[in-house]
Amino acid sequence: MTASTQDYLKVIWTSREWHDEPISSRALAQRLGQSPSTVSETVKKLTQQGLLTHERYGDVELTEDGRRAALAMVRRHRLIETFLVDYLGYSWDEVHDEAEVLEHAVSDLFMSRLAVALGDPQRDPHGDPIPTAEGRLPELDARQLSEVDDGEHVRVVRVSDADPALLRFLTEQGIGLDVLLDVNERHPYAGTIKVTRDGEELDLGLPAAEAIWVTTR
Ligand SMILES: [Zn+2]
Structure with missing residues (x-):
């Protein structure tokens, strides 16, 4: 292929x-x-x-064959991203492009050794579920922060990796995986949402709130 x-x-x-x-x-x-x-x-x-x-x-x-092959590539991509962050000191905004190249270059043997070395992780640095070698996908029941109601207490479980600049912005705001947020006030028409993280109030715009996926805690 x-x-x-x-x-x-x-x-x-x-x-x-x-x-x-x-x-x-x-x-x-x-x-x-x-x-x-x-x-x-x-x-x-x-x-x-x-x-x-x-x-x-x-x-x-x-098709079913297409899906199986796609999941194998997604597994490669996400394991490599995890490796780059955990072992090579990359930050979460730097790994996507690197993984895009490496995922095509390394062998199946390399990937299976890598999975073992990483301890068979269930999610990558952005919280994206890593499919198993058999093509099963760990379930993640998350919704976008932009969909959360006022007064809810949530945990960040996934952040879209589509925009590296947004990932850097979130890092500056102290927002990463497993960070706890209280949603204070949504202003849907202004496109902002006020949240509290560690006692500090933050204003997030809609693009950020749509990129952050959370579960209720
Ligand atoms: Zn990722």
Whole structure:
């Protein structure tokens, strides 16, 4: 399987992980930074290989084989991110791009040794669940901080790794995995939310509140 095929499958799978809507060929082209014609050609090829189904209206879905291969790549990506943070002193905003490259380069043996060395972690530095070697996904019942009501006490369990600058901002605000927050006041029309962390009040904008996933504690 080529690196490009692996990337397609992984992007399609991750697009569904937190939002229950199928990805269109057009959105896929945007995510991959490729032209629509390249994407539609590749989608056709992967469909012939039995990895994708191409639905009407341009939506793309994984077959069972496609899903298995995607989860294997997601496992690689997230274990490598964990390794970079735990062993090499990377910060959580630095690991994504590095893992994008390494995930295609290392062998299965390397990955299984790495998993053992890391103690078979269940989640990566952003709180994303790491699929097991058998392709099972640890469950994470989380919602976005932007959806939490006033007065709720929550724990941060996942932060979207899509924007490194946002991750750095959250670090400056003292927000990371397992941090406890009290939601004081939402101002949905102003696009802000006031929270307390360790007795300190913080104002978060909607983009930050949407990137932070929490559970009730
Ligand atoms: Zn991650």
